[in-house]
Amino acid sequence: xxxxxxxxxxxxxxxxxxxxxxxxxxxxxxxxxxxxxxxxxxxxxxxxxxxxxxxxxxxxxxxxxxxxxxxxxxxxxxxxxxxxxxxxxxxxxxxxxxxxxxxxxxxxxxxxxxxxxxxxxxxxxxxxxxxxxxxxxxxxxxxxxxxxxxxxxxxxxxxxxxxxxxxxxxxxxxxxxxxxxxxxxxxx
Numbered sequence: 001x002x003x004x005x006x007x008x009x010x011x012x013x014x015x016x017x018x019x020x021x022x023x024x025x026x027x028x029x030x031x032x033x034x035x036x037x038x039x040x041x042x043x044x045x046x047x048x049x050x051x052x053x054x055x056x057x058x059x060x061x062x063x064x065x066x067x068x069x070x071x072x073x074x075x076x077x078x079x080x081x082x083x084x085x086x087x088x089x090x091x092x093x094x095x096x097x098x099x100x101x102x103x104x105x106x107x108x109x110x111x112x113x114x115x116x117x118x119x120x121x122x123x124x125x126x127x128x129x130x131x132x133x134x135x136x137x138x139x140x141x142x143x144x145x146x147x148x149x150x151x152x153x154x155x156x157x158x159x160x161x162x163x164x165x166x167x168x169x170x171x172x173x174x175x176x177x178x179x180x181x182x183x184x185x186x187x188x
Contacts, residue, residue: 003029012038012057020084025077027084031055042071047081049094050074055101064104067111071099078123091153092129097121103161112161119157126153126175133177152176 003018013031020027025048031040039056055069075094082089099119103111132146155173159166171185 008033008036013040023084025080042069044071046084047076047078049076049081049096051076051099053099064106065111067101067103067115069101071101073097073099073119073121078126079129090129090131091123091126093123093126093150093153095121095123113163115159115161117157117159121155121157123150123153126150128175133180148177150175150177 001018002021003016005016006014008014012033014033016029016031018029026045028043028045030043032043033040034054037056038058039054042051042053042055044051051071051073053069053071055067058066058068060066074096076096077092078095079089079092097119099117101115101117103115105111105114126149128148128150130146131144131148133144133148135146136144153173153175156171158169158171160169169185173182173184173186175182
């Protein structure tokens with residue numbers, strides 16, 4: 001990753017940009033301060049789509065900070081977006097949704113370490129990569145290499161940073177592939 005940041009006299013970011021050189025499709029994250037407030041408009045380009053929104057920072061008298069925000073992911077190709085962060089996606093397709101984020105702590109590092117996101121998403125159409133449901137059913141589970149096209153995939157994706165890394169939980173999953181439907185949850 002590469003980027004620039006400009007600070008105001010109180011050491012708050014006035015403008016910031018982060019990008020991943022050589023990534024296709026491009027990844028950029030731009031923050032622009034709203035007047036003289038601790039709030040920023042965000043413009044994120046990832047996976048061929050966008051996740052624009054707003055974040056705000058509140059600082060208490062004791063110095064503790066609370067970050068909150070809302071993003072609106074639109075038409076983000078999931079597998080491509082995951083490759084931007086050197087991750088392998090179990091699904092492909094364009095995702096749209098709504099994301100809330102929050103973090104708290106005494107420092108910027110603590111904010112990063114406590115970041116929590118919650119995204120309600122729809123991927124339409126979607127493809128499960130590396131698993132062919134039809135083949136698995138025909139062979140009674142002995143073979144399953146391939147892909148499964150889904151007519152519908154919705155759910156909620158929660159991420160929580162912590163001392164051990166990031167926990168990812170997907171709940172309220174609803175998927176439909178032809179005559180088959182599935183619901184459930186998963187945690188990584």
